[in-house]
Amino acid sequence: MSSHSNMHTLDIHSATSEEILSLDNIRSVLIRLEETICFQLIERAQFARNARCYLPDGFPQLKEREGWNSSWLAWFLKETESTHAKVRRFEAPDEYPFTDPKLLPKPILEPVEYPELLWKHEVNVNDQILKFYVESIVPDITKTLGENADDGHYGSSAIRDIEVLSALSRRIHFGMFVSESKFRTEPAAFIPHILNPNREALAALITKPAVEAALLVRLAEKAKVYGQDMDRAGANAEEREKARKIEVDTVVSIYKTFVIPLTKEVEVDYLLTRLQGVEEEKVKEMVRSNKFVS
Numbered sequence: 060m061s062s063h064s065n066m067h068t069l070d071i072h073s074a075t076s077e078e079i080l081s082l083d084n085i086r087s088v089l090i091r092l093e094e095t096i097c098f099q100l101i102e103r104a105q106f107a108r109n110a111r112c113y114l115p116d117g118f119p120q121l122k123e124r125e126g127w128n129s130s131w132l133a134w135f136l137k138e139t140e141s142t143h144a145k146v147r148r149f150e151a152p153d154e155y156p157f158t159d160p161k162l163l164p165k166p167i168l169e170p171v172e173y174p175e176l177l178w179k180h181e182v183n184v185n186d187q188i189l190k191f192y193v194e195s196i197v198p199d200i201t202k203t204l205g206e207n208a209d210d211g212h213y214g215s216s217a218i219r220d221i222e223v224l225s226a227l228s229r230r231i232h233f234g235m236f237v238s239e240s241k242f243r244t245e246p247a248a249f250i251p252h253i254l255n256p257n258r259e260a261l262a263a264l265i266t267k268p269a270v271e272a273a274l275l276v277r278l279a280e281k282a283k284v285y286g287q288d289m290d291r292a293g294a295n296a297e298e299r300e301k302a303r304k305i306e307v308d309t310v311v312s313i314y315k316t317f318v319i320p321l322t323k324e325v326e327v328d329y330l331l332t333r334l335q336g337v338e339e340e341k342v343k344e345m346v347r348s349n350k351f352v353s
């Protein structure tokens with residue numbers, strides 16, 4: 060497999076852990092997810108805010124008919140993720156559910172053998188993703204219709220919500236592959252700040268300002284092109300800009316203020332537990348040689 064593979068999903072079945080964990084490979088997945096996220100946001104933005112879908116008591120019939128005490132979106136996530144859990148989606152190291160795992164069924168299919176990629180961990184920031192999505196992203200991308208706009212398309216808008224959330228979640232949790240890769244390349248730099256937990260030092264080690272800057276420029280280009288209205292015959296560039304499907308600044312700001320910072324938090328959270336249960340001898344050897352010992 061080439062390190063510049065343009066695959067979208069992490070091809071866990073046909074690649075070695077070294078190939079999967081190459082930084083080039085991981086970044087190519089992150090880059091493809093920019094497209095996915097941009098398109099999914101555009102898909103959601105064609106519906107109204109539909110604030111009712113996010114309120115705990117927005118749909119009283121859910122309580123009566125389904126015994127469900129939370130929002131329409133939370134119920135729909137639970138229903139969707141239940142089906143996905145049955146086909147073992149959440150056994151994959153790059154998939155994390157929004158629903159409390161206690162409410163999800165066991166897989167029907169046999170477990171898959173994954174190569175050893177991530178160290179065991181409990182990282183799941185989906186609660187933070189959901190909160191920011193509901194409180195900030197949805198109001199932002201639907202603002203042209205107004206904050207009280209309700210078009211009654213509760214099913215359609217919730218389907219898009221789930222698609223955006225799942226792309227964001229995959230992108231942000233991918234941070235763990237990034238930091239595993241960085242750790243393996245230079246374990247001696249990380250180990251002291253893991254043993255003597257230091258978030259700031261770890262954050263400084265994983266931060267690559269040039270990569271972030273290039274990402275934001277590329278993302279703005281993508282949002283500019285994908286978000287313009289090309290459907291009207293004869294429209295010139297200026298006319299296309301007037302009927303944008305999504306604002307460039309909105310997409311860029313979602314990444315700048317939320318996606319990148321939370322990815323970095325995930326990277327650091329993961330690193331902090333990276334040595335739990337690793338034999339002391341191996342840790343010493345990694346510090347001494349600055350080479351990863353599996």
Ligand SMILES: O=C(O)C(=O)C[C@]1(C(=O)O)C=C[C@@H](O)C=C1
Binds near residue numbers: 086089274318319320
């Ligand atoms: O590409 C990396 O090295 C990452 O860690 C990912 C990412 C990002 O979220 O896009 C996060 C931190 C770095 O500063 C650069 C980019």
